[in-house]
Amino acid sequence: MSAVKLENPALDPALLQERRMLLKGNHAVSYGVMRCRPEVIAMYPITPQTPIVEKIADLALTGEIDAEIMTCESEHSAMSACITASLTGVRVFTASASQGLFLMHEMLHYASGARTPIVMPIVNRTLGSPWGFWPDQTDSLAQRDTGWIQFYTEGGQESLDMVIQAYKIAENPDVMLPAMVCHEAFYVSHALEPITVPSQADVDAYLPPFNPEHRLDVDRKESWGNVVTQEMFYRHRRDMGISMSHVPDLVTKADVEFAERFGRGYGGILEKYRCEDAEMYIVAFGAMCGTIREAVDQMREKNLPVGLLKIRLFRPFPVQAIQEAVAGIPRLVVMERNYSPGLGGILHQELKAALFGMENAPLVHGYLAGVGGVNVSVDRIEELTRKALAETPVVESVWV
């Protein structure tokens, strides 16, 4: 039943120390998971997520990870098992992508309703049909109403660090909601990067053990999930909202604490890159931020005053932080790959909604760039930036 383990794996103490390694983004996540010591890990393969859980299986074999490994027959079951294991009172982990995430959809709602702080990396990939394996965040974005916290990261190190932070935030008694840490297919998942794996002691000090107030326990005899009245359902949903509202501050705090202990910070909810005196912010999330960073540098050299506003927390959508961040900025341009047919760019629409009613709200351009994973180069970003500066924005998102 439990995964096969090597006989008495004599763990080299060095393995517990901080380690510098050259890792792909997915494997960075696996090492981050290792340091969080989940007790139950459910896995199911799907490209491009598979390397995360394969690595975990290896680490379990060597004893670096000590957990119940469930090799499920579907993502639906993986999530189902994670929910109950979490309700029983242990930290759990699973990862998914694309079709697998969609098969889980029913259980995603179930997990948040059950207030189980599961952490699940998502390796963003297009959804069939037609079949494709390309970077695009519509899989996780389509789960935005499921009651999960969503983080979007730009690279392997950030993903590793956010897995640790995500547990801390999700398991906070004021939150108790599940969290996704999303990074994109191939651009992040399979890109090699020098990675710092923090020491076990530091992570243990940063992330307290999971100890929920309620749990499935024969000594407590509490049951979970019996039918509720409309009034109870109303309150249950409202309470989830209240918990969500605690998240932004906790994200900021977690980032600060993380930076203090590990020497790396990400700006918490948002990151502003070279935004001083900018005429326009390019708003984006995920892997594209890396290219935009370079483009901003290039444009700044040409004295074009633009900056990058990287959205790290997508759920809850940090309306207040965004309004504060863009106050006084005349224009924003959203660059994203996420097309919702009949609506437009998903981030574009969310952003506009967030700015609605704001005094002197900036004009917002919405560019659908790189849909389907098409490469968006540094020069292309400069080109699009100049276009945005020159034109009056239209309401709709624009295919560029």
Next chain:
Amino acid sequence: MIETKKHYDIPEEDVFLSGHFACPGCGEALAVRYVLNTMGPDTIAVVPPSCISIISGAQPYSSMKIPVYQTTLEASAASAAGIKRALIRQGKDHVNVLALAGDGGTYDIGFQALSGAAERNEDFVYVCLDNEGYMNTGAQKSGASPHLVNTAFTPGGKPTVKKNVVEIMAAHGIPYVATATTGFPDDLARKVAKARDMKGLRFIVVLTPCLAGWGVKDDEGVKVSRLAVDTGMWPLYEVEYGTKYTINRGPQGVPVMEYLKLQSRYRHLTPEMADELQRETDRAWELLQARATCVVSVSNAEPIP
């Protein structure tokens, strides 16, 4: 001393409680009683949407004096497995985990998760309360609905036969597979106790007459259940490790019509249809007996490594 002649010997713990919302005389509630009271208080149960989920109580009340988790229709086996895995990590391996699902949640939509759990030989007891249809949603056809039966989806009679989930589960080679029914409560309780004390995935399917769904009188559920066995439509048997068959009670020479005629869901049967069901039943019984003898002679029951 004059000993009271007890017809049944059922050691019961006090787990299932009064005040639940099952229909009067409900076979499913009766089965739940024997199952829970045999599993005992050191049990955590998983219940998917089904009549059982109604029986288990509405927030904030529970009819089961153990922790119960209500899961989704297709996830019972995975949910149960998740609990057991967590218990193992918590050093509480002695706590039993029990999935209590309907036939729809077992034969049909939950089958993938169940089969997966069986393949992994997850450590819990799965009890399917088979009322031969989607009763909670108003008596539609499920994979467990028998041939020619009238359901909301098969008003003229179901054209195909009942899925043989027992053999399918046995084919997974799991430690224990058994049939039971409420008309033989001691047999049911014995099987639950036996399953409880084993390891790995243990699967019991309990035929539980649904009075409303089957069109059976309030006080005849037990009789109907007994007739299911005595007509041979629901033989009581056990399969260990996929190979060792034990038949506990087969047909007692009662024609299937005796069983069918007590249920309005068979009211439309013509004599020809009834004959067909009789032939099918006879054939299934022959097959079961053949399997029981031949498989044992091939190999003795062996635990899966």
Next chain:
Amino acid sequence: MSAQQTPVPTAWTTGWTTVFDTGTWRSQLPVHMWRPAPCFVSCPLGNEIPLWIRSITGGSEEDYKAAWDKVVENDPFPAIIGRVCHHPCETDCNRQALEQPVAINSLEQYLGDLALEKGWTLPPAGESQGKKVAVVGGGPAGLSCAYQLRRFGYDVTIFEARDTVGGLLKFGIPEYRLPQTVADAEIKRVLDLGIEVKAGEAIDTADKLEALRKSYDAVFLAIGAQKAKRLPYLGDDARILIGLDFLEDVSRGKDPVLGDKVAVIGGGSAAMDVARTLRRLGKTVQLIALEGRNELPAQEDEILEALEEGVSLFDGAMVASLDTSKPLMELSCKKVLLDKEALAKGEIKPIPLEGSDFKLEAHQIIVTIGQDPTLDGFDTVVATEGGMIKTNGGPAANVPGIFAGGDVATMDRYVSRAIGQGKEAARAIAAYLGHPEIVPLPDYTLDDAVARNEINPFYFPIAAREERGHTAVTKRLRSFADVKIGYSEGQALSEADRCMSCGTCVECDNCYIFCSDMAVKKAPEKEEHYIILEQYCKGCGLCAAECPRGCIIMKQESK
């Protein structure tokens, strides 16, 4: 919801469904109750059959004694009744729904014989009530009444015309069906309770009866039916004998002088006894009865045994005329049919069949066609009707303080009826005399009894009835040996196991086990053994349906 109230948590339960009153859904409520078994209702002496049979199943001597103690509450003569009763209880036994009735009578014989073997004694007489009762006639009716009266604490004197009590038990029913040793022993056990017997004292005039009435607080008349019916049209040849006289002679050890060929007229038990006694005396017997084979009033097993023993039966026949001119009398016979309409009214009206004449020959004819009470003299004291003492439907005659029972007061002429009427009379007398404890027994009919369809056959696996052994015919023809061979202990145990305890809860727990609402609670301290939790019972009726023996009825409730 007021602001102070803590709202119901939206997840994680905090309590149990036991707060709900699902009993409000109900329209009927199960009630546990003792209900009469049909065997009990049909037993003329009110034998509480399921109770004592259940005791037998215990299997120890103590249990058998307990069973016997229960039997003798109603019947001090189980060894006798176990041999001679026509057992209507078995006729109505619910076990026939499965296979055959429980052999109740055989079990009575087993207990009766065991008691004699072990020397068990009857409970002592009750605390004296300071009153005395005269019992006229020492047959089973009189003895039964005397016995019960002693139990209730009355002084009893039996006035018996004959030299010894017993009535037809001693001078009617032959040895091979009821050994005298058995009858004597059981009768002695009753008399030993302190009953005075004045033998040879016939109360056969109005004066004697009046005198008794004056010196005793109550009188029970149980003089039986002594006057044999005759067939005057046959004439009064000395070779025409009366069956009862013949049987009494034989029982007294007299050897009646008879020729080889005897004709017996009659189709009842007494006629069978005459015929079979004759066979044991080595005679050729021709039994002529008006009734057809299947209408004969005698018990079926008696008829079969008679045939086995070589009695020639001429059923559906009558002797039309008799030629007494030769030493071997010639009987001219005709085949007859009984008029159906008359039969329905209880009358016998033979219709001779044309051309069915046949002739028989006999050295003697023994007429055994029934008896009537001898009431000469009494009818000036008490009212009579149909040749019997008129009673109020129970045992009381029309004169206060006079009671009657047994053959003198009923056409239902059986030992069990006589014992039952004796018992009822004793209760009526006790009540009449103001006994502080004795209350009338309820009168049940088969409609009150647990019906066959109320028995849940599933709980009673098919089990063949244990039959008593029978002495071989050759041995029977050589002696007066007991025809019926009593049970062995093993037989008794397996037969007792067949009784389903109809209407008597045996705490099998079925009702408890099959309630899906846990609304049946065990309450061993209560008479009904169980309590229905009305808060939860939904009234499904499953407990009643699964009670194997009909101890639960569903009571309609109007809500």
